[in-house]
Amino acid sequence: MPEKFRRNAAGAFAIGALLASLLSPHARAGATPAAAAPSPMNSEMDAPLFYQLLVGEMELNTGQPGVAYQVLLDAARRTGDEALFQRVINIALQARAGDQALIAAKAWRESQPKSSAAHHMVIQLLALLNRPADAVEPLRSLLALTPEAQRSAVLEPLPGLFQRAPEPKRVLAALEPVLNNAAQEDATKLAAKTALARLAIAAGDSKRALALAQEIDGFAPLSDQPMQLALELLPQQSEAEALITQRLRAKPDNVALRLAYGRALARAQRPAEAAREFRAITLASPSTSSAWFALGTLELDLRHADAAEKALREYLRQLEDSKPAPANDQLKAEGEGEDKTDPQATNEARQQTWLLLAQAAEMRGDLKAADAWLLKVDLPQRQLEASFRRASLLARQGKLSEARQLLQALPETSPEELRAKLLAESQLLRDAQDWSAAHQVLATAVERFPNDPDLIYEQAMMAEKLDRLDAMEILLRKVIAIKPDHHHAYNALGYSLAERNVRLDEAKSLIAKALSFVPSEPFILDSMGWVEYRLGNLAEAQRLLRLSYAARPDAEIAAHLGEVLWIGGQREEAQRIWSEGALRDPKNEALRETVKRLKTQP
Missing domain, CATH: 1.25.40 (Serine Threonine Protein Phosphatase 5, Tetratricopeptide repeat)
Structure with missing residues (x-):
């Protein structure tokens, strides 16, 4: 059908709908249908009104919404018909004429x-x-x-x-x-x-x-x-958490609240506490599949490979047995707006879980099992991620050149895919501690995407590894100029100054700025604890580092907390913290350097 005829047909339909509304004996506001079948009634529409409606719709269909608005608004005022007022308002809104829409709405209110x-x-x-x-x-x-x-x-x-x-x-x-x-x-x-x-x-x-x-x-x-x-206020007001924990103590079986609380803790970068809540759900309500998925992802984040695999395998079992609502990366609650019988969603959840299981296997050193999980992934939107993971496995086996070739051979059908490829290759080189090659790949990436703050940030991190500290600072300040709320850039620059024990007041100010965006982020709390230690404020440093370590028991945070405890004379506890960190990440550079420098062994 030619476009002009389609427009005329649409106009005719709109006219017909309006006429049907006005021809109805009960269309006027306040009309009450009769209990029995009504006797025939004449329409309230006279010839001038009919003509007015026809002209209004024709003006609209010939691209004159302003004229149509005026004609139909006059008709709406004459009839008091609510459907016609709504039609006039819609015409104004479609024309992005908010003030005219409001005039029509006020006229409607005055009429009715x-x-x-x-x-x-x-x-x-x-x-x-x-x-x-x-x-x-x-x-x-x-x-x-x-x-x-x-x-x-x-x-x-x-x-x-x-x-x-x-x-x-x-x-x-x-x-x-x-x-x-x-x-x-x-x-x-x-x-x-x-x-x-x-x-x-x-x-x-x-x-x-x-x-x-x-x-x-x-x-x-x-x-x-x-x-x-309270959940909305959690990041800004720590006292809000007391409302939630008090309710959970009174009603520990409130699974919905505990799920929401766990998700809020995860968003607030408090993975250890979030994992605690999801763990409690799996014990109290083991059929809540989304809790198993959330727990698995958090255990991975905490580098608890065995616990992560156990939780993810249980989620996968429930997925296959009962086709539960798939949980996504945002840790959605079970059944929130998802079709439990949707095979596409179920398959997507299955493949996402395979990728996570591969990550858990890789984390515990079982590269063969990790590769087996990755080979199961066949969704196009997931295969790129699977290829990145397989390249990582090759690199861990000493086949770095082969891993890079695998990534470089991947298709580049969009700028996003090219960006992802370059980031993945730089990460491979970073993991292999080839800082120079990683920096070169990132420099190429920044040439292609010159205003990408995340790529520039990664380049700054490689500049630091190469001891190009002036270049690192220039790059981080460029990130901040492009994206003033890039908290990682503020934190990285502040921490670098604190680590070198220079410009400590500036370092503290930069880290405080980062915390203003993410007040509970454990690694930024760690940075603030470290700068307080450098400033000689041992009590405050210990307080902040304990908060950071409780939220994320990371090996590097363990190194910092242990050093502050050691210098403060709490050497037995320092040794325990270091031992915990070494169990989680025995190759962590910061932890090993700290222990060596202080002439002790965890």
């Missing part, structure tokens, strides 16, 4: 002052246009129109309506009086306080939001709302 839909539309458009103060009056009016038992449904969506507002503090200030008033009523207290807390979070007032979450938990101890708020 008891229409909840008209009030909702006005509020939504005011939110879209970033006019929160103007939304107060229609919001009050809508609440007055709404039966008391249904008012919570009006309040709950408010934070979502204004989530893209450029000035969230203005939104909070405008809506707070309405919400405070609604909070006086028992029926709307929970919804009003929750909405207020979410607006406070958006406005950056996490302390106020935490106080509201604590208040809600006090008067609604069985509600999920304070727990959801």
Whole structure:
């Protein structure tokens, strides 16, 4: 069908729908269907109205939305028809004319002052246009129109309506009086306080939001709302965690909350604590397959290869036996919006698990088993990753040249694939401690992708390995200029200064900047502990390093904590920490150097 005929057909359909709406004897707002079959009635549409609707739709279909808007808005005002008002608003929105859409919505509200839909539309458009103060009056009016038992449904969506507002503090200030008033009523207290807390979070007032979450938990101890708020506040307000742990102590079998808490801990870069929560779920509810998957990925992160393999094999068994909802890299809860019977999703989850099992086998030194898992992977979107892993196995067997050839032979059908290939090759060389070759590959990558902050960051790390410290600092500052929130760059530069025991005040400032983006990241806490040690603040250094080691018992963090304990006279504990680190990563350079320098053995 030619395009012009398709447009005319679409216009005819729209006209037909409108005419059907207006021809219906019950189309007008407030009409009540008769109990018995109605007797024939004449349409309320007269000839001028029919012509007006026809002209409006024809103007729209000939590319004149402004004329169509004016014609149809006049018709909507004459008839008071809600469907026609909605049509006019849609025309304005499709033309990106927000102010005109609001004019139509206000006309709808004036025409039908008891229409909840008209009030909702006005509020939504005011939110879209970033006019929160103007939304107060229609919001009050809508609440007055709404039966008391249904008012919570009006309040709950408010934070979502204004989530893209450029000035969230203005939104909070405008809506707070309405919400405070609604909070006086028992029926709307929970919804009003929750909405207020979410607006406070958006406005950056996490302390106020935490106080509201604590208040809600006090008067609604069985509600999920304070727990959801606490989970959102976890990175900013450490006290929020107490709400969650208190609820879990009272209800240890609350699997949904424990899953959400574990995911929040993982996002906060606290893998050891996250693993603890998922481990508890597997004991209390062993059929919760997503917990097994999450536990396996976290155990891998913690370098617990045997524990990771056990958890992943159990997930794989449940996947094959009952086709559970596949869990993805974000540690999704079981059944969250996924089709448990979707064979494609199940196959994707299966292949992802094979890749992780290969990683666990490689970690414990069983390269043959790792290769066997990788050979099972056949999905195109996963084969690139499998090839990277196979190249790593070759390199570990001393076949570095063959590994590089495998990567270089992979297709480059997109810039993303080329970038991934170059990064993988540099990682191979980095693992083989061929710093110069890795630096050269990354220099080539940066030539191809000159403003890629992650590639420049990796190049800086190789410059440091080559003792090109001035070049490293230049590169890291370039990363920060390109991406001012690149916390790894701030941390790397600050740690490098602390490690060299130079410009310590600047080092502390850089690491503090990194922590402002990720307050609980264990490796950045480790950096801050190390700079405090260099500054002579042993007590603070020990406190920070203990926090870091508890969240991630990494060998390098063990080296730092052990040294601070050793210098502080706690030598028995220092030896224990070093021994734990050596068990996890016996080849760790930082740990081995620390032990050698302090003339002791773990």
